[in-house]
Amino acid sequence: MSTDQRPTGPASDAHGPAPGGPVTQPRLGLVGWLRFVWRQLTSMRTALLLLLLLTVAAIPGGTFPQRSIDAARTAQWITDHPTTGPALDRLGFFEVYASPWFAAIYLLLFVSLIGCVAPRSRIHWRQVRADPPRAPRRLDRLGAHRELEIDGHPDEVRERLRTTLRRRRYRIHAYDDATLSAEKGHLRETGNLVFHLALIGVLVGVAWGHLLGWKGDVILPVGQTFANTLSRYDTFSPGPMVDVNHLDPFTLTLDEFAVSFETKDRGRGQFGAPRDFTATTRFTPASGPAREVDIKVNHPLETGGGTVFLLGNGYAPHVTVKSADGRVLYSDATPFLAQDNNYTSVGAIKVPGAQPDQLGFAGFFLPTGVIDQQEGPHSVFPDALDPQLALTAFSGTLFPGGAPQSVYTLDTAQMTALPGKDGADQLRILLRPGDTYDLPGGRGSITFDGVERFAGLSIRTDPGKTLTLVSALLALAGLVLSFVVRRRRVFVRVRPADDPARTVVAVGGLAKDDDTAMDDEVADIILSVKGTP
Amino acid sequence: MTESTWAALSDYSVFSALLVLSGALVGYVVHLARTVPREDTTSDGAMTSAPRVTQQQLVDPAGAPTPDGECSGPALVGVATTHGPDHETGRPDPGPARRASGIAWMLTLLGTALVVAGVVLRALDVHRWPLGNMYEFALAGAMFTLLAYIAWSTRRDLRWLGAFVLAPVLAVLGSAVTIWYTEASQLMPSLRSYWLAVHVTVATMTVAVFTLGAALGALYLIQDRIETGGSARARRSFMSRLPTAQALERLAYAAHVVAFPMWTFTVIAGAIWARQAWGSYWNWDPKEVWSFVIWVAYAAYLHARATTGWKRQNATWIALAGFGAVIFNFAVVNVFIVGMHSYSGL
Structure with a gap:
């Protein structure tokens, strides 16, 4: 696949200018140029160059934080590196796999792949159906060659060799009475082509999943029910071609959430490490009866209209806020995010609903709480052994301008902190389950009723994943085939020896690639006729 | 026996393996040093073309096989055993060299048994597949490298390679017991899957084969430089005891051809597991990125080797760069880069 066939100046002078005239370069024209570019692109050298480029281009994504994985850490990195950060950001270093240059490399690589594999498939198809070529005149010119004189008539010796070759899975063709042409190992090229074509399948599967797949996350406290509708999701990211109004209407109730943490092992990083999370749920499919299902890490629930993964968990303290006259203003299990x-x-x-100003509380939930001067309120063990709620209280306007905001943080732009009782600038409330705190200024009270756990569920579909998996496995199978199978040609020539009862038999072998065992193959084949008298 | 006793025994076993394998390394180095040819036998023909002569005898039409089937002898079958005369040069080893390599081989077997025991004892201690943290990955990687070397040695004479396998193995084992050591413990929920046994085991085995490939590739580049214009002194060095550059290159290629499909399988199995555990089969997690980089780098090596006009030396450099990525993926990504594959236990 070189470009040597390109017409060059002096060589193409058959219709060129008159002798003695100026040497004119042949003009390629548009079609010529396109053909030239296509040949360049589909050449092995270009494929190799693109592979090397792809290797290098993928590296920044494994070294710099990526926005698609951790937006907060990416933003932090850019802030920490005020000069390089924004520059690298403009170059797409924080979204490498969505960047135009990365896409350009792999798309060019796939175009090159198709341009190389398509003609090869055509040639291969023709070769597979063709008979092996005629035996060359001189077998001793071949890489591997043996000659032997044995008892027997030439025809009979040739038939014995034919049997041997057939047993060794050669395809055999006889062009005349004195020779055999045999060939095997077309599966090598088949495997190679399957590998490359299957890679296209992987790419198509990935693209299909991106277009038609969706994922949504939901935080579900124990005792609550999730219904699979768009509005029920905390976050939802559909592919560009997803009809978000036709989600499969199943429901899922979280009955129980069991956790266990390491309590015995005091080794490095082991005490308190998570050991098991099990969400016991009641799953009601879109049609059909409800059933009990355990969802665990590594054991997702296949609903038919999306797969439910258990990807997170945490605590949702149940808090009740009452007005001064005892009306319940708020009573709910409120998820807090683990840090x-x-x-x-x-x-x-x-x-x-608080009067006269709206009320907001922000702070920490500590499953096993400790409050010290240096670290402030923090937890020392992940299980709820001594749950505490450490809050500060604010009054004012909760939703200035009605803009959407996170449910986990308080926008205090138009709020003021309630002052502490002993003259401190800020009221600090520490509650254990069952505790009630009376807010100053007749604003009512806040009660920490108890704590529930929540399960962080992610529900996802990827319609392309089967195609991707099947293609990847096909690619692997093709790869193994192309490495294991050897492409070989064997030619046999028999002629009568001086002694009319004997035959001179010559076997020559031709191997592609580095086939150091070809010589043994030829020796084995020729010795097989000797072995059977 | 209590569980922590198993862990302690595992540690003793690994420490003993370090000592025994160091002895094996010394043995192999002595073997190489003692077989360096003396001045009078260093004419080019004796050393480098000897294997080729054997080849030619097989191919040479003049040397047609005798009717009694002499060519079905050992030379034709081409299987060299580990012991006995040297099959690369066709000359018997000098006595001390043979003794040194015999001792080294026995120590390698013993050291490997001790590493296997270290891995098994740890598994007994924690009642799980012993591939849960950096220390255990390193231990298993060393084990598979040794096993791969031993398995290959039963098919051909690889005594000359011993030192170049044991040196990296000892480096990894030494790092394992000093900087990566982690006490035996249970796993976090995301690792509790039979895919741990599939994905991580094959990944570790693949790294072992890549290690052999990289050692052979590096030796090829050195040998090639010596053959194409090395000084007389370089030609007399222990490198003259090794196979020709061409043979080394073929062995390196063979190792990579085995390892590349294994790595492909590792990535596919990892993707299947990632979908089970994390909800998506590919997340561009740093470990996944580097696995992809490794895959593409070795794919480039295989293409470079098949591209006419590309030198085998340059192709081998690409393979070595791929091995650099393998090391980075293990030693740097596991420890220093934040991602979902943060299981180092450090």
């Missing part, structure tokens, strides 16, 4: 391995969690409680 570290011991589940020191942050969250907010928003009470829009």
Whole structure:
């Protein structure tokens, strides 16, 4: 696949200018140029160059934080590196796999692949159906060659060799009475082509999944039910071609959430490490009876209209806020998000119904709480052994301008902190389950009723994943085939020896690639006729 | 026996293996040093073309096989055993060299048995597949490298390679017991899957084969440089005891041809598991990125080797760069880069 066939100046002078005239370069024209570019693109050298480029281009994504994986850490990195950060950001280093240059490389690579594999498939198809070529005149010119004089008539010796070759799975063709042409190992090229074509299948499967797949996350406290509708999701990211109004209407109730953490092992990083999470749920499919299902890490629930994965968990303290006259203004299990391995969690409680100003509480939930001067409120163990709620209280307007905001943080732009009782600038409330705190200024009370766990569920579909998997396995099978199978040609020539009862038999072998065992193959074949008298 | 006793025994076993394998390394080095030819036998023909002569005898039409079937002898079958005369040069080893390599081989077997025991005892201690943290990955990687070397040695004479396998194995084992050591413990929920046994085991085995490939590739590049214009002194060095550059290159290619499909399987199995555990088969997690980089790098090596006009030396450099990525993926990504594959236990 070189470009040597390109017409060059002096060589193409058959219709060229008159002798003595100026040497004109042949003009390629548009079609010529396109053909030239196509040949370049589909050449092995270009494929190799693109592969090397792809290797290098993938590296930044494994070295720099990626926005698609961890947006917060990416933003932090850019802030920490004020000069290089924004520059690299403009170059797409934080979204490598969505960047145009990365796409350009792999798309060119696939075009090159198709341009190389398609003609090869055509040639291969023709070769597979063709008979092996005629035996060359001089077998001793071949890489592997043996000659032997044995008893027997030439025809009979040739038939014995034919049997041997057939047993060794050669395809045989006889062009005349004195020779045999045999060939095997077309599966090598087949495997190679299957590998490359299957890679296209992988790419198509990935693209299909991106277009038609969706994923949504939901935080579900124990005792609550999730119904699979768009509005019920906390976050939802559909592919561009997903009809979000036709989700499969199943429901899922979280009956129980069991956790276990390491309590015995005091080795490095082991105490308090998670050991098991099990969500016991009641799953009601779109049609059919409800059933009990356990969802665990590594054991997702296949609903038929999306797969439910257990990807997170945490605590949802149940809090009740009452007005001064005892009316319940707020009573709910409120999820707090874990910030570290011991589940020191942050969250907010928003009470829009409070009078005269709206009330908001922000702070920490600590499953096994410790409050010290240096680290502030934090948890020392992930299980709820000594649950505490450490809050500060604010009054004012919760939703200035009605803009959407996170449920886990309080926007205090138009709120003021309630002052502490002993003259401190801020009221700090520490509650254990069952505790009630009376808010100053007749604003009512807040009660920490108890704590529930929540399960962080992610529901996802990827319609392309089967195609991707099947293609990947096909690619692997093709790869193994192309490495294991050897492409070989064997030619046999027999002629009568000087002694009329004997035959001179010559076997020559031709191998592609580095086939150091071809010589043994030829020796084995020729010795097989000797072995059977 | 209590569980922590198993863990302690495992540690003793690994420490003993370090000592025994160091002895084996010394043995192989002595073997190489003692077989360096003396001045009078260093004419080019004696050393480098000897294997080729054997080849030619097989191919040479003039040397047609005798009717009694002499060519079905050992030379034709081409299987060299580990012991006995040297099959690369066709000359018997000098006595001390043979003794040294015999001792080295026995110590390699013993050391490998001790590493296997270290892995098995750890598994007994924690009642799980012993591939849960950096220390265990390193231990298993060393084990598979040794087993691959031993398995290959039963098919051909690889005594000359011993030192170049044991040196990296000892480096990994030494790092394992000093900087990566982690006490035996249970796994976090995401690792509790039979895919751990499939994905991580094959990944570790693949790294072992890549290690052999990289050692052979590096030796090829050195040998090639010596053959094409090395000094007389270089020609007399222990490298003259090794196969020709061409043979080394073929062996390196053979190792990579085995390892590349294994790595492909590792990535596919990892993707299947990622979908089970994390909800998506590919997340561009740093470990996945580097696995992809490794895959593409070795794919480039295989293409470079098949591209006419590309030198085998340059192709081998690509393979070595791929091995650099393998090491980075293990030693750096596991420890220093934040991602979902953060199981180092450090």
